[in-house]
Amino acid sequence: MVYRSLVRPILFRLPPETAHELALHSLPLFCKFVERPFESPMLNTDLFNLRFRNPVGLAAGFDKDGVALESLAALGFGFIEAGTLTLHAQPGNPKPRMFRLAADQALINRAGFNNSGAAAFVKRVEHRRPDCVLGISIGKSKITPLEEATADYLGSFELVYKFADYVAINVSSPNTPQLRELQQSEQLTSLLVELQTRNRALQKRHGRLTPVPLLVKISPDLERRDLEMIVEVIERLQIDGIIATNTTISRDHLRTDKSRVEACGAGGLSGKPLTTRATQMIAALYRLTGGRIPLIGVGGIFTAEDAWEKICAGASLIQVYTGFIYKGPSIVRQINEGLVEILRREGFAKIDEAVGSRAKEIEGNR
Numbered sequence: 001m002v003y004r005s006l007v008r009p010i011l012f013r014l015p016p017e018t019a020h021e022l023a024l025h026s027l028p029l030f031c032k033f034v035e036r037p038f039e040s041p042m043l044n045t046d047l048f049n050l051r052f053r054n055p056v057g058l059a060a061g062f063d064k065d066g067v068a069l070e071s072l073a074a075l076g077f078g079f080i081e082a083g084t085l086t087l088h089a090q091p092g093n094p095k096p097r098m099f100r101l102a103a104d105q106a107l108i109n110r111a112g113f114n115n116s117g118a119a120a121f122v123k124r125v126e127h128r129r130p131d132c133v134l135g136i137s138i139g140k141s142k143i144t145p146l147e148e149a150t151a152d153y154l155g156s157f158e159l160v161y162k163f164a165d166y167v168a169i170n171v172s173s174p175n176t177p178q179l180r181e182l183q184q185s186e187q188l189t190s191l192l193v194e195l196q197t198r199n200r201a202l203q204k205r206h207g208r209l210t211p212v213p214l215l216v217k218i219s220p221d222l223e224r225r226d227l228e229m230i231v232e233v234i235e236r237l238q239i240d241g242i243i244a245t246n247t248t249i250s251r252d253h254l255r256t257d258k259s260r261v262e263a264c265g266a267g268g269l270s271g272k273p274l275t276t277r278a279t280q281m282i283a284a285l286y287r288l289t290g291g292r293i294p295l296i297g298v299g300g301i302f303t304a305e306d307a308w309e310k311i312c313a314g315a316s317l318i319q320v321y322t323g324f325i326y327k328g329p330s331i332v333r334q335i336n337e338g339l340v341e342i343l344r345r346e347g348f349a350k351i352d353e354a355v356g357s358r359a360k361e362i363e364g365n366r
C-alpha cells in the first residue's frame with residue numbers, strides 16, 4: 001500500500017531508468033521496513049537438484065550487476081536471476097532507453113545489456129551471495145561478432161560457473177543486434193553443444209556431483225515451428241530447462257496512443273500486453289515436451305491468478321519484472337499468499353501437482 005500511495009508516485013515522476021537506479025540502490029534501507037517473507041511448505045519446489053523456498057523469482061535484467069541481491073532476497077523471492085552479463089563490460093544503448101506505458105501496465109526497453117561485465121560481477125558476489133537460489137543470465141557482448149558468439153558465452157560461463165545455482169543462456173533479447181538469430185537450429189545447437197561440453201569439463205575440474213543446470217531463455221515472437229525445433233535441440237543436448245519468455249517486439253493491442261508508442265522507438269515490450277502470449281507459449285512448450293523439461297514462466301505476471309495461470313499452463317517456477325515495478329515489493333508476498341489460497345481452493349497440496357494441469361485447454365485458446 002505504502003508503495004502504491006507514496007513510493008510509486010515519486011518514482012513514476014522520475015525518468016524510468018533513474019527511478020530504477022534509485023530503487024535498486026535504496027533497497028537496503030527500505031528492506032528494514034518489509035515484513036518477514038511469507039512462507040509455506042506448500043510452495044517449496046525442488047528442481048534441478050535445488051530447493052526453491054517458493055516459486056516466485058525476480059526476472060533477469062532488474063539487478064544485472066548484482067548490486068542488491070541480498071536485499072532483493074530479503075523481500076522473499078524464491079530465486080533471483082542476475083544479469084544478463086556479458087564477457088566485456090558495456091554501457092548499453094544511449095539513453096533514454098526505458099519507457100513506461102502506464103495505461104497498458106507495460107514497459108518498453110532497449111537497454112542493450114548495460115553491465116559491468118562478468119568478471120566484475122563475480123568479484124561483487126563472491127562474498128555476498130543472496131539467501132535464495134541464484135540464477136545467472138549470460139548474453140553476447142555487443143562488440144563480439146555473431147560468428148564469435150560461442151567464445152564470448154563460454155568466457156562468461158567460465159567466470160560465473162562457481163557462483164551460479166543455474167545459468168540462463170539468453171538468446172532472446174531484442175536489443176542486441178542479431179542476438180535472436182542464435183535461436184536458429186544450427187547456431188543454437190553449436191552454442192549449446194559447446195556450453196554443455198565446457199559444463200562437463202568444469203564439473204570434473206571443480207569436483208561437482210552434477211553439471212550446473214543450463215536453461216535457455218526464449219523470445220515470445222517465435223512461431224510454432226521454431227518452438228518445435230528448439231524443443232528438439234534442447235532435449236537432444238539435455239538442457240535442463242526453458243525460460244519463456246523474454247520481451248516482445250510486437251506492439252499489438254495497446255491502449256496507449258499509437259504516436260506515443262511510436263515515439264518510444266525500438267525495444268522489447270513487457271508487462272500486461274505480454275501475459276497471454278507468454279502463457280500460451282508455456283502451454284505449447286509443456287505439450288511439446290510432454291512436461292519432461294521444467295519451464296520457468298515469465299511475462300506479464302501481476303497477481304497470484306496470473307502466476308497460477310502460468311503454472312497451470314506448465315511453468316514449474318515463475319518470474320516477475322514489470323509487475324514488480326508497478327506493484328512494488330509486496331508483489332512477492334501477494335503472489336505467494338494468493339497461490340497458497342488458490343492451491344487450497346483447487347484441492348492441491350503442492351505447486352508441482354498443478355503444473356501443466358490445464359496446458360491443453362490453454363494451448364487450445366490460441
Ligand SMILES: Cc1cc2nc3c(=O)[nH]c(=O)nc-3n(C[C@H](O)[C@H](O)[C@H](O)COP(=O)(O)O)c2cc1C
Nearest residue numbers: 059060061084109245246270271299300320321322
Ligand atoms: C528494463 C528491462 C530490462 C531487461 N533486461 C533483461 C536482461 O538483461 N536479460 C533478460 O533475459 N531479460 C531481460 N528483461 C526481460 C525480463 O526478464 C522478462 O523476461 C520480461 O520483461 C517479461 O516479464 P515481465 O512482463 O514480468 O516484465 C528485461 C526487461 C526489462 C523491462
